[in-house]
Amino acid sequence: MKLVGIVGSNSDQSYNRLLMKYIAVHNGDLFDLEILDTKDIPLFNQSNDQTDSGPIQFMKRKIEQADGVIIATPEHNHTVPANLKSLIEWLSFKIHPLDNKPVLIIGASYYDQGSSRAQLHLRQIMEAPGVNAIVMPGNEFLLAEVKQAFDEFGEIKDAKTSEFLQVTLRKFVKFVHVAKALEEPKPLPKEDLNATGQIATTIPDVDMRAADWVEQAAKKVQAVSGDTYVQLDRGILTVDQINYLLSSMPMELTYADSNNEFLYYNAGKEQAGTLAGRRPDQVGNPLIVCHPAKALKNVEWVLQQLRAGKQDVIRIHVPKHGPDKYVVHSYQAMHDDQQRYVGLNEYVMDIKPVIDWYLQQTKQQLVGTTSTTAAVASASVKSEPVSNDAVASASVKNEAATTTPAKADGVASASVKP
């Protein structure tokens, strides 16, 4: 489960941040918690709409991708701090990422009220029609006299308090599932797989389907090549040097822009076959051309997820390469500095050599796998006897139990969806 934790204070030394970090560190088995700060969020002003600015779009994307949100609020003047209120106002003005989102409210404060009034205000705020979050009822967690609450290692001193927090968090995880059941499915906009649109970088008047699209398009825009310098972020290379670098990557890279046009791959012309089956004549194609008809539904689903910001990366294991490879296609969304979707980078990699190398270096083996993880396990089973070192074997088991099912889960959810 993926959660984001919003720290409602913009001061550097915040006990609510400390509380959020504590939750993140102690609950790795329950959820992944990414902590978000409100520091860069400007004060809301309806006459100066900054919804499209980077910090607000970043928040929007992170919240949309999360299964639930934890908000830790301090109390200023009997209410929530202005910077937290400001963030919520931005997120209820032109965009509504908190709509139907399960939310847990917690708070820490200097004095014995423990942010009780701020939490009540925040509940009412989250219920407002423009916000429309689903706040978990009851289970009020107030961390009072916060200066004394944590020890020097950032641990909560009082055992009863930390136990109550754990109970609350476990309930919230269940609440997230319950709240999901309430949600009306919202269809995402259709994807234009024919790339009929025109974005600023689309090269006009060249047939996208032409086998020599690259040559024609390069002529059209007078694309630089060879030893011409290009300034990058961060560095300067010639076009040749960029090619050397990209060709040496241990994975195949593919660039499809936000108009769904296939613009680039890094395998080089000479290479006979690639894992992803790219051909030089495909470059320039609309995405509909480079996929078989039966795959188009999945292609569209992946693009919808990435464009809408539902997920940043979608991984799919493609098993057709046989047992000696474990080939993973990762569809990674790309964004500009204003957090706008600019296209996807599909990188394809056989991860088996990496896993083998890791196991060899750390003298570990994969053991104790379940059937769902058999694909990974069987690919890397070793003939060596199991190490009799208790510590090592314990950590190996742990490795297999925690990371591989998560991966298998990600693959399953990515490929099962229509």
Next chain:
Amino acid sequence: MENFVAIVGTNSVASTNRQLLQFMQRHFADQAKIELIEIADLPMFDKPADKKLPPLVQTIDAKIMASDGVIISTPEYDHSVPASLSNALAWFSYGEHPFVDKPVMITGASYGSLGSSRAQSHLRQILDAPELRARIMPSSEFLLGHSLTAFDEQGNLKDQQQVAKLAGLFADFLDFVKLTNQLVHTKKINQQEVQNFSWDKI
């Protein structure tokens, strides 16, 4: 004649709360001098460690301090006061404490029918906070619903019943100011407490 400051509770360029305060300024000109205060140019509150306040905050603090009373007109954003008003009040209660024992009248206007009722009740709680300690006029809600159509071209309130209600509340407020000035028993303690108050000491 009493001197009041009236805080426009939003940083928006277009605001019916500003319109309402401008109307009050004109309509009650024979009873009190009302100066409108804008909060749009205040920076985001960041608790400056050295307690050095931005010049604009110092200016407004001084105006509130010198006034006989404060009128705050608030819109309602997400069931509460706008972040910009909350931000302003954070500044007006940090370092200096101009609201302590200051008579305050709350009004509010909203586009919908509820007239910022929930924001007003939050604002009352906020003004009761230890570093604000205002004297809020009790039992005196003025809710202006459907505020976009509430004013005529001259900026006057169209509904005469509303005008009469506002006039009654304003007359009450003038009395409330006098009354508050007689509530001297806790004044010294309030001043002392707020000077000594620090979240870090609790």
